[in-house]
Amino acid sequence: MKFKNFISTAVVFTLSCGLYTNVSFAASGNKITEKTYSFVADTIKSDGGANSGEVQEWVITSTPQYFYIDTVEIGAIESITIRSGYDNNSAVTSVYTYDNSGNLVTEEQLKGFCTDDTRLDLIGSISDTKKGQWGYRAGVISAENINITEGGNLYELNNTSQKLTVNDNMGKKAIIVGIAGDIGTKAYFDKITIKYSRPVDAPTPFIEAIRGDVIKDNAVEIDKNNKSIIVPVIPGTDISKLNPEIVIDDCASASLTDGTWANGTITVECGDDVQKWSVQCVDRGNPVLNGFYADPNIAVFGDTYYIYPTTDGGTSWDSTYFKAFSSKDLVNWKDEGIILDLKNVSWSGGVNAWAPTIAEKNGKYYFYYSSKNKDNNEKSLGVAVSDSPTGPFVDKGEPLTDGTNLRGQIDPAVFTDDDGQSYLYWGNGSTMYAAKLADDMISFDGDWVSMNPPHFREGSFVIKRNGIYYFMWAANDTREPEYEVWYGTSTSPLGPINCATRILTCENTDDERIKSTGHHSVINIPNTDEWYICYHRFNISHYGDAEGKNTEAGNHREVCIDKMEFNSDGSIKPITATLNGITEKIKISPTHFEKCEINNGQLEFKLKANDTLNADIYTAIYDCDNVLVKVFKNEYQGSVSVTDGEQYTVKAMIWEKGGMKPIADTVIYGE
Numbered sequence: 001m002k003f004k005n006f007i008s009t010a011v012v013f014t015l016s017c018g019l020y021t022n023v024s025f026a027a028s029g030n031k032i033t034e035k036t037y038s039f040v041a042d043t044i045k046s047d048g049g050a051n052s053g054e055v056q057e058w059v060i061t062s063t064p065q066y067f068y069i070d071t072v073e074i075g076a077i078e079s080i081t082i083r084s085g086y087d088n089n090s091a092v093t094s095v096y097t098y099d100n101s102g103n104l105v106t107e108e109q110l111k112g113f114c115t116d117d118t119r120l121d122l123i124g125s126i127s128d129t130k131k132g133q134w135g136y137r138a139g140v141i142s143a144e145n146i147n148i149t150e151g152g153n154l155y156e157l158n159n160t161s162q163k164l165t166v167n168d169n170m171g172k173k174a175i176i177v178g179i180a181g182d183i184g185t186k187a188y189f190d191k192i193t194i195k196y197s198r199p200v201d202a203p204t205p206f207i208e209a210i211r212g213d214v215i216k217d218n219a220v221e222i223d224k225n226n227k228s229i230i231v232p233v234i235p236g237t238d239i240s241k242l243n244p245e246i247v248i249d250d251c252a253s254a255s256l257t258d259g260t261w262a263n264g265t266i267t268v269e270c271g272d273d274v275q276k277w278s279v280q281c282v283d284r285g286n287p288v289l290n291g292f293y294a295d296p297n298i299a300v301f302g303d304t305y306y307i308y309p310t311t312d313g314g315t316s317w318d319s320t321y322f323k324a325f326s327s328k329d330l331v332n333w334k335d336e337g338i339i340l341d342l343k344n345v346s347w348s349g350g351v352n353a354w355a356p357t358i359a360e361k362n363g364k365y366y367f368y369y370s371s372k373n374k375d376n377n378e379k380s381l382g383v384a385v386s387d388s389p390t391g392p393f394v395d396k397g398e399p400l401t402d403g404t405n406l407r408g409q410i411d412p413a414v415f416t417d418d419d420g421q422s423y424l425y426w427g428n429g430s431t432m433y434a435a436k437l438a439d440d441m442i443s444f445d446g447d448w449v450s451m452n453p454p455h456f457r458e459g460s461f462v463i464k465r466n467g468i469y470y471f472m473w474a475a476n477d478t479r480e481p482e483y484e485v486w487y488g489t490s491t492s493p494l495g496p497i498n499c500a501t502r503i504l505t506c507e508n509t510d511d512e513r514i515k516s517t518g519h520h521s522v523i524n525i526p527n528t529d530e531w532y533i534c535y536h537r538f539n540i541s542h543y544g545d546a547e548g549k550n551t552e553a554g555n556h557r558e559v560c561i562d563k564m565e566f567n568s569d570g571s572i573k574p575i576t577a578t579l580n581g582i583t584e585k586i587k588i589s590p591t592h593f594e595k596c597e598i599n600n601g602q603l604e605f606k607l608k609a610n611d612t613l614n615a616d617i618y619t620a621i622y623d624c625d626n627v628l629v630k631v632f633k634n635e636y637q638g639s640v641s642v643t644d645g646e647q648y649t650v651k652a653m654i655w656e657k658g659g660m661k662p663i664a665d666t667v668i669y670g671e
Contacts, residue, residue, distance in 0.1 A: 031199035031200060031201060031202060032196070032199065032200060032201075032202045033195065033196050033198070033199055033200075034193065034194065034195045034196065035193070035194050035196075036193045036194075037193075037194075073196060073200040073201070076196040076197055076198050076200050202251065203249070204270075204273070205248055205249040205251060205252035205268060205270045205273075206222075206224050206248070206268075206275075207222060207229065207246060207247070207248050207254060207266065207268065207277055208222075208247045208248060209222075209245075209246075209247035210222075210229060210231050210244050210245070210246060210247070210279075211244060211245045211247060212233075212242065212243070212244035212245060214233045214234045214237045214242070215231055215232070215233055215244055216232040216233065216234070216284065216287060216290050217290060217291075218287075218290065218291060218292060218539060218541065218558065219232045219284065219287055219539070219540065219541055219558065220232065220541060221540075221541045222541070227275060227276065227277045227278065228277065228278045228279075228280075229266070229277055229278065229279045229280070230279075230280050230281075230282060231244070231261070231279060231280065231281045231282070232281075232282055232283075232284035233281050233282070233283060233284070234283075234331065234332060235283040235284070235285050235331050235582075235583040235584070235585075236283070236331065236585070237281075237283065239260065239261050239262045239281050240260065240262075242261045242281060244261070246266065248268065249270070251270050251271075252268055252269060252270035253268070253269050253270075254266055254267070254268045254269075254277075255267060256279070261279065261281045262280065262281055263279075263280050264278075264279050264280075265277065265278060265279065266278075266279050282580075283580070283583050284579065284580045284581065284583070285330075285331055285561065285580055285581030285582040285583045286558075286560040286561065286562075286578065286579060286580060286581030286582075287539075287558035287559050287560055287581075288307070288327075288330070288331075288333055288534075288559050288560060288561050288581065288582075289307065289309065289325055289333055289558070289559045290333075291313065292311075292312040292313030292539065292555075292556050292557060292558065293307075293309035293310065293311060293312050293323075293536070293557065293558065293559045294309060294310045294312045294478070294519065294536040294557040294559070295309055295310040295354060295355035295356075295411070295459070295519045295536065296308070296309045296519075296520070296521060296534045296535065296536060296559045297309070297355075297356055297357045297358060297413070297521045297534075298521045298522070298523050298532075298534035298561070299358050299389075299521075299523065300523055300525075300526060300588065301360055301365075301389045302588075303328065303587070303588045304326050304327070304328060304389075304588070305326065305327045305328070305329075305330055305523070305588070306324055306325065306326050306327075306358070306389055306390075307324070307325045307327075307333070307534065307559065308322065308323075308324055308325075308339075308356045308357070308358055308367070309323070309325075309356075309536075309559055310322075310353065310354050310355055310356075311323060311353065312536075312555060312556060312557050313555065313556055317352065317354065317555065318351040318352065319351070319352070319353040319354070320341065320342050320343070320350055320351055320353055321338045321340065321341040321342060321353055322338065322339055322340045322341075322353055322356055322367075322369060322393075323335065323336065323337060323338055323339060324336040324337075324339045324389065324390050324391065326389075326390065328587060328588075329585035329586055329587050330532070330561060330582050330585065330586045331582060331583070331584075331585050331586075332585075336390040336391075337390075338391075339367070339386070339390060339391030339392060339393050340353075340367060340369070340384050340391060340392070340393040340395070342371055344394075344395070345371065345382060345384075345395045346395070346397055346398075347373060347374065347375065347380070347382070347395075347397075347398055347399050348371040348372065348373070348374060348382070348395075349371065349372035349373060349374035349377065350372075350374070351371070351372050352370065352371050352372040352379060353369065353371055354369065354370045354371070354379075354410055354411065355369070355370055355410060355411040355412070355458075355459070355519065356368060356369040356412070357369075357412050357413045357414045357521075358389065358414065359414040359416055359422055359441065360389070361416075361420075361422070361441055363387070364385055364386070364387065364441070365385065365386045365387070365388065365389050365393075366383055366384075366385055366414070366441040366442065367383065367384045367385070367386065367391075367393045368381060368382070368383050368400070368412040368414055368424060369381070369382050369383075369384070369412065370382070370409060370410040370411060370412065370426075373399055373402055373403055375402070376402065376403060376404055378402070378403030378404065378407060378409070379403050379407070379408070379409050379410045379428075380399040380400075380401055380402045380403045380409050381399060381400040381401040381409050381410075381412050381424075381426060382395055382396070382399050382400055383395070383396050383400050383441070383442045384396065385441075385442065396442045400424075400442070400443070400444075401426075406433075407428075407429070408426075408427050408428035408429045408431065408458075409426060409427075409428075410426065410427075410428045410458065411426055411427065411428060411458045411459050411460060411519070412424055412425070412426040412460075413425045413426065413459075413460045413461045413462065413521070414437070415461075415462040415463070415464070415493065417464065417493055418464070421436065421437075421493075422436075422437040422441060423435065423436055423437060423462070423493050423494070424437055424444075425460035425461070425462055425471075426460060427456070427458065427460060428457070428458045429456075429457070429458075430452055430456055430457075431450050431451070431452055431456070432450070432451045432452070432453060432456055432460050432471075432473060433448050433449070433450055433451075434448065434449045434450075434451065434460075434493070434494050434495065435447070435448045435449065436494075449494045449495065451471075451495045451496065451497055453471065453473060453486070453488055453497045453500055454486070454488075454500040455473075455475035455476075455486055455500065456473050456475065456486075457473070457474050457475050457476060457477070458473070458474050458478075458519065459472075459473055459474030459485075459518060459519035459520065460472070460473050461473070461520060461521050461522060462493065463522050463524070463531075464493075465524075465531075465566065465570070466570060467491075468489050468490075468491070468570055469489065469490045469491065469492065469493055470487055470488075470489055470572070471487060471488050471489070471490060471495070471497045472485060472486070472487040472520065472522070473485070473486055473487075474486075474518040474519045474520070475502075475518070476518075477549060477554075478516060478518065478519065478554050478557075479516075479549045479550055479551055479553065479554030480516060480548070480549050480550075480554075481506050481515035481516055481538070481546060481547065481548075481550075482505070482506060482516075483506075483515075483516040483517065483518035483519075484502055484504055484505040484506065484517060484518050485502070485503055485504035485505075485517065485518055485520050485533075485535065485575075486500055486501065486502050486503065487500070487501060487503055487572060488500040488501070489570075501571075501572075502574075503564075503572050503573075503574055503575050504517050504518070504520065504533065504535060504574075504575045504577060505517065505577075506577070508574050508575065508576055508577065509576065509577040509578070509579075510576060510577075510578050510579055511540075511578075511579040512544075513540045513544025513545065513579075514537055514540065514544075514577045514578075514579065515537060515538045515543070515544070515546060515553075516536070516537050516538045516546075516553065516554070516557070517535055517536075517537050517560075517577045518535060518536065519535060519536055520533050520534060520535035520536075521533075521534050521535075522534070522564060525586060525588065526588050526589070527588075527589055527663065528589075528662050528663070529662065530563075530586075530662075531563070531564040531565070531566070532561055532562065532563055532564060532582070532586075533561070533562055533563075533564040533575055534559065534560070534561045535559075535560055535562075535577075536557040536558060536559050536560065537557065537558060537560055537577065538550075538553040538554075538556070538557060538558075539553070539556045539557060539558050540558070540579075542556060543556060560577070560578075560581050561581050561582050562575060562576065562577060562578050562581060562582070563575075563582075589663045593605060593606065593607060593608075593650070593652070594606045594607065594608050595637075596650050598642060598644065598648070600644075601641055601642060601643070601644055602639045602640070602641060602642070603621060603639060603640050603641075603642045603648055603650070604637075604638070604639040605619060605621075605637060605638060605639070605650055606636065606637040607619065607636040607637065607652055608636075615654040615655065616633060616634055616654065616655060617633070617634055617636075617652060617653070617654055617663070618631055618632070618633055618652070618653050618654070618655070618660070619631065619632040619635065619638065619650065619651070619652050619653075620632075620650070620651045620653065621640055621642075621648055621649070621650050622648065622649045622650075622651070623642075623646065623647075623648060624646055624647040624648070626649070629642070629648070
């Protein structure tokens with residue numbers, strides 16, 4: 001079962017998505033008379049009397065949402081009961097059905113469908129800070145007017161009468177369960193029960209999900225045709241200690257019976273039916289975040305990496321809040337929770353929480369983002385401030401740009417130059433905007449500059465290396481496999497931009513399923529010349545075969561990191577988008593040169609001590625012909641005789657995995 005937008009024209013998710021599972025039924029042989037479905041993924045625990053103990057929280061956005069169940073015998077339905085709760089009374093739940101041809105089933109065809117709108121008493125805190133009520137709330141629509149009616153209120157849904165394309169692998173009829181209500185209302189679901197008036201065929205069980213703390217749930221690849229499973233885990237996981245949950249019908253049992261999780265066999269048994277599934281766990285850095293996220297802004301503060309993404313996986317990009325993630329090594333990421341909720345932004349319409357960016361100045365953190373402006377319904381930029389990179393952030397109280405005169409006010413990116421001056425870049429369509437930020441970081445200093453780099457669509461980003469400014473952007477549509485990254489260079493942070501080139505595309509990957517590699521950001525590992533690009537792609541496990549413009553794929557994206565390198569002339573090498581990503585930990589080293597200078601024929605250096613490396617440190621000095629003059633082992637300061645007026649290069653390195661790895665900026669001295 002999967003939430004979708006009613007105006008979508010294709011049903012492409014099945015139960016294997018892991019958002020809903022079959023948890024119980026009354027059966028006789030291979031027949032059933034009742035079936036219960038319950039959420040099993042992305043759950044939050046309730047403190048009180050919810051029967052399942054697990055509930056799913058959804059935030060109602062500007063468009064109706066729905067999820068669906070397949071393998072249902074529509075003609076035999078006696079009743080459908082939906083157990084759900086809401087944090088206010090604006091929300092409604094309704095049921096719709098489509099047959100195998102994608103035609104809406106009439107109300108009469110639902111037989112004895114019953115509605116019970118009895119509301120139950122409060123059961124306690126559904127989550128830590130929210131109160132809710134459980135109740136059995138359902139409604140029926142007619143095929144003619146396509147409206148939801150419940151509690152005396154009328155909610156109109158867009159285009160629900162249009163024909164849905166139902167894939168052949170969906171099995172039998174589908175039940176659509178929709179919700180609608182005030183934007184921002186929380187809806188909670190814990191089960192749906194379907195009773196049949198006669199015995200019907202029990203669905204064939206299959207493995208729907210493999211879950212665990214170190215498993216990248218949404219990236220698990222389940223091949224039902226070949227009964228094979230690939231389970232991506234965080235690199236460095238001790239697979240011998242892995243004990244994941246196998247999600248499957250309660251009618252069936254599943255367990256690892258041969259081999260290990262590294263390479264083994266899962267046996268599924270349901271009555272006389274026995275299935276053998278192959279399973280393999282593999283180290284994968286990509287995707288780096290467990291869940292659907294997009295438009296990642298990666299940043300470094302202190303010894304910690306942070307990612308600030310758009311929350312994805314919903315409908316029509318109608319996310320309502322921002323989250324942050326932190327890491328000490330680019331491999332293991334911690335969910336820091338919600339750092340800004342649009343319901344707390346006075347000027348926001350409550351939706352379109354898109355593509356944030358962040359900067360630090362004088363101990364304050366400035367969070368720039370885009371959202372729908374409730375005054376004019378246009379996209380606008382906002383800025384919020386916090387004392388911590390993980391929030392909470394407080395909006396300034398008015399938009400930074402209001403979208404009134406110029407549309408495309410989305411996708412901000414902040415860049416701070418060597419002199420401490422910060423700039424903001426943004427735009428959509430064909431125009432990139434840029435402006436100086438004032439000292440207060442929440443207003444502009446001067447007029448905007450507009451630029452029109454080739455193939456510009458959105459997703460601006462700027463870095464600087466060796467005095468050159470690299471302007472980067474996304475081309476094409478984020479719903480297209482060809483969504484990609486371009487760049488050009490300039491000698492100024494405000495352009496003009498020269499020499500536009502593609503560098504990250506779906507054509508340069510190590511797996512043909514990698515598509516829509518775009519909307520990126522870049523970091524330089526402090527004290528090194530190592531660079532990494534952070535971007536999103538289509539979720540591979542469900543959309544690796546997507547072709548053309550695909551709205552579902554464009555709403556289910558995952559965040560990845562790969563290495564970015566430069567040629568000797570300063571140009572960026574074509575980047576390979578990889579399936580596995582970064583699998584080795586990359587920690588931020590505090591090592592740097594406190595002193596490195598030539599005086600009276602002596603080159604003297606002093607390294608800042610670093611007790612975290614746990615490795616021998618080598619400081620090497622080379623002449624202008626790259627000939628080694630001298631190397632110092634585990635000496636944090638030293639000197640060597642040199643020739644005045646000549647150029648020398650000083651490098652601090654450690655020996656790692658058969659090679660020398662720089663741990664500090666390379667320093668060049670002399671003419």
